[in-house]
Amino acid sequence: MxxxxxxxxxxxxxxxxxxxxxxxxxxxxxxxxxxxxxxxxxxxxxxxxxxxxxxxxxxxxxxxxxxxxxxxxxxxxxxxxxxxxxxxDQSIPNLLGFELTRSEVAAIRKAVARIHHPDAGGDIGRMQAWNVMLDKLEEQLEQS
Known part of the structure; x- marks a missing residue:
């Protein structure tokens, strides 16, 4: 070693x-x-x-x-x-506070047509909406 x-x-x-x-x-x-x-x-x-x-x-x-x-x-x-x-259920004439007659509904329809008829430059949509409502009024008057 x-x-x-x-x-x-x-x-x-x-x-x-x-x-x-x-x-x-x-x-x-x-x-x-x-x-x-x-x-x-x-x-x-x-x-x-x-x-x-x-x-x-x-x-x-x-x-x-x-x-x-x-x-x-x-x-x-x-x-x-x-x-x-x-x-x-409540009728539209009663909402106004009085009952409408058929002649009043017809007069309203004519007035609306003069204002809103497309031939007179009116709005056809508004005229149609009024007509729907007035048709409902006439139906209610026929039922009563």
Whole structure:
């Protein structure tokens, strides 16, 4: 076996097994790094849970508001339907506060034709609307 002089021994690092303290310190630093990583992950998950809770609360509030609006609109629709049905039962002459005669309805029709007839430069849509209403008046007069 060759012999080493003192100078070579000082340059060459000596292998020494890690001591128990060094092993424990390494394990401790690894555990601390893992704890920091898990703490970051936990913080992210808590943030996600908070955001999800806020979104859920907003969704529930919107749903409650929508259901309320739907209920109000449904009642309003039913009220208008009942009013429309009741309004159909009431005759147009009674809405005016007096009964019209057939001759009055005919006079109204002639006046409307003079104003709204297309040949006279009038609005055909308005003339048709008046004619529909006057037809209903005549039907009511025939029934009574």
């Amino acid at each position: 060759p012999r080493m002089d003192g100078r070579e021994e000082t340059l060459r690092p000596a292998y020494r097994p890690p001591s128990r303290t060094e092993i424990i310190e390494n394990e401790l630093s690894e555990a601390q790094a893992e704890v920091r990583r898990l703490t970051r992950d936990l913080k992210k998950e808590k943030q996600r849970i908070t955001e999800t809770s806020e979104a859920y609360a907003k969704m529930v509030a919107n749903l409650v508001r929508t259901v309320h609006e739907n209920t109000v609109l449904r009642y309003e629709c039913e009220r208008l339907k009942r009013r429309g049905i009741e309004g159909d």
